[in-house]
Amino acid sequence: MKHALGEFEEIVLLLVAAQHDQAYGLSITKAIEEKLDRSVTMSSVHTALYRLEEKGFVQSRVGGATSERGGRRKRFFVITALGKSALTESKEARNQLWNMIPEFVLKNI
């Protein structure tokens, strides 16, 4: 596979794409907790984001001053073209695997 993407990284990257231009550490943490019902620490989300940034899948920019959180700015993340292709690639790989499953196997569930 051209772009190595871990399971957790993939989730984070999907959410960055979903919350386009409004994704930051805490929002993604909350989304994971709410949408996936999965307990996650903020630091691991941040770590994943920085790792993705290193790999070039996301880009970050610092937003404007806020009135909450002591006036501290937010670091927003946006998915890059490379990130998109990594997501697509990963999705296609999965689809390919899905397609390999004989139909009766799923029907019997």
Add this chain to the structure above:
Amino acid sequence: MRKTFHPVPPKWADRFFKWYCCERLCETILGDLHENYLEKIEKQGPLKARLDYWIDVLRFINRHTLKREKKTNRYHSNNSAMIRNYLLITVRNLVRNKSYASINIFGLAVGLASCLIIFFYVRMELSFDQFHENQEQIYRVTNTFERSSGSIFWARTPPALAPGIRNNISGIEKVTRLRYADDHTYSVGDRIFNQGNVFYADSVFLRIFDFKLISGDRSTALNNPNAIVITEDMATKYFGSEDPMGKVITFDNDRSLLVTGILEPLPSNSHITFDMLISFETFRVPDGYLADLNSWSWAGFHTYALLSPHADPNSINDQIVALYNANINRANIKTITELQPLRSIYLGSGKYTNVGESIRNGNRSTIYGLSVVAILILVIAGFNFMNLSTALSLGRGKEIGIRKVLGAAKGKIVLQFLVESVVVCFMSLLVAFMLIFFSRSYFREQLGVELPALSEYIFLVPLLVGATFIIGILSGSYPSAILSGFSPIAALRGNLKTGKTGAAFRSGLMVFQFVISLMLIAGSIVIVSQMDFVRNKYLGFDKENILQIKVLREDMARHYTSLKNRFEQHSQVINVAMSNHSFDGGSSSGPANLAGAREDQAYQLAYYQTDHDFLDLTGIELVEGRFFSKDFPSDSTAMILNETAVGLMGLEQPVGTKINFTRAERSVIGVVKDFHFNSLHTDIAPMAIVMPFTNTELMLVKVAPGNISETLSLLESDWKSIVGASPFDVTFLEDGIQQMYEQEQKLASLINLFSALAVILACLGLYGLVTFSVQSKLKEVGIRKVLGASLRGLLLVLSRQFVILILLANMVAWPLIYYLGNLWLGNFAYRINLQWWIYVASGLALLVIALVTISHQTVKAALTNPVKVLRNE
């Protein structure tokens, strides 16, 4: 937006996060954390939120968030390499100037070692009697007799006092008596020892004082008559390897003492010292003594009281005084008692006489004196170090110049010299340890000062390292300030002229050192002359060529006459007398009533018991009447007074007066001139001389001068043939008298030693200063030489400055010497005066030593070829 009060997240967590987190991520992550915190506080409460906040902060530590030095653009200096370079340069400089460096290191080491040695001595002296668990509540009861002419302080009290206190006074838990048992024979089987250093002690003694027992029960060991408690050493001496518990020691061949306890070796810092304790009920008043244990006038017992925890010593003392006065009343004398706290007994008993045997007393002024000397020596050593380091660094102008040109800021050069100074200080500390290690035996044997083993210094290491560091910084501060101030151009040209202010400062240091040296030199002279004065003062009797032989009471009773006759047959023996005391501070005393006076109107008189030849033997002068004579058998109830006693009792015609004294009506037959039967610390007390009514313990033998050892062997062979087994225990009277001044002797030798060291140190500093100033005057010397100056003239020019400094120091030192000298001499009732020659002698001594020191440099400078120093210009 509406502003609301938001509880702030944990401040320290924020600080910690900011400390570790890199700048790029810090703000945004912290924002997320705060946002999360505010939400959590509403949902889960502040406590959980704060806890989670901390956990999150800790979780965020990872490779993305941590600060990385490389990424910052700021320049970071490489401190370790710089300090390594400083150390290297330090070592190179020391190696290059070996003689200077060793003078410097050695000088400071001597200062540090002296200081440490004195510190240990003082600490030992201050730690006396602190090992008793109840030491706060233990007091010694002493008594004072106040007369119109002055007060007499007696450490020992009458035997009835302790039971009186126990029965009548509340607020006292326990009270014990202690009675010194004179020399007796103690035997186990056929091993016989003549033993002193033994006390009779009440049963509670071991419950008041914490002298530890190895075996036996401290609460019952001294309960019964004929019980004895011995130290471990004595156990070995008497019983070898056997277990002494329950065994018997025979006392004076007639009583059996049962060993009921074995003591651990006594701590060396106990003011009471003993080898054995015998239960007080064993004590029998010796035959012939006129008092019994109910006496209120026989001051021969120590009384120690353990007060209840919250008792008020003052009110208890008032009660004891009332009790005392209810039982005895002396004419013209007010008797009061004093409760002396245990911890102040060792150092605070200077005013007491009648202290008794086996009780040790220290001297507070010795301790203060030595502490001051220690500090002075350290100051001298530090100043020296400053002067020498500055002189030593002058040749380093080029180095400093180069450093400055290469960008060293002033602060860095200061740092460099501080590092050097600290390094040299630590070298000195090591040398100081070596000095202490090698001087231990000297201090033990010559000065009686026990220094602890090196292992005991471990607990001091942090203190020492800290102190050395501070000394290093302080003494390095001056040279570093001077040297870092040079302009690089001047420094590179090697043209290091120091300003006038610097010279004044260094001269000031020098004067200070000289003042201290002068004080110590004068101090040594004063102490030595006072000791000489004490040694040579005519005490009212001849102390030369008198031997004193210790005789057991029973031997005295049996053999005195035959011994005396046999001794007197030798041509070398001039006189023989018996006596119970020998001018070394010991005395007995008792109440004296003028015939017809009321029973309770008594004068307290010290007394000697002696026989006929005493007056001839000692050369004491008779003022009136006659001395005891064999022609008057009635002299056994006669008495002789000294002038002080006559004055005290106000006798117009002393001879013939009848006085009730020592349970007999005695008539005064003579008056002797006052003589010093106590040490010169105290005034002469009223005293009486009577014929022996008990068996005394001393024989005094006056011998002809010359070939004493032959005389001694003659006497010893006589002794063997008459007395037999008992040891022949002979000493010189003079030595006994000398022992009263042991403290002063010790102080004298310590002060002598340390003032010699201080003078040497000051001269080392002087040498440094001279080098410094001569170096900067070389060109001047060259020009003077070229213009025809003579060698003598040059030496004058070069030395003048230092002679002026020494004269100045003399001006400052003399008033101090006057003040401090009189302060110390105030300890003596009989003392020398500070004469002018003491000041002049110390000043001259210092001047000569200083001139010799500087001559090396000045002569060298004056002999330099002027071409060498002038060709550069």
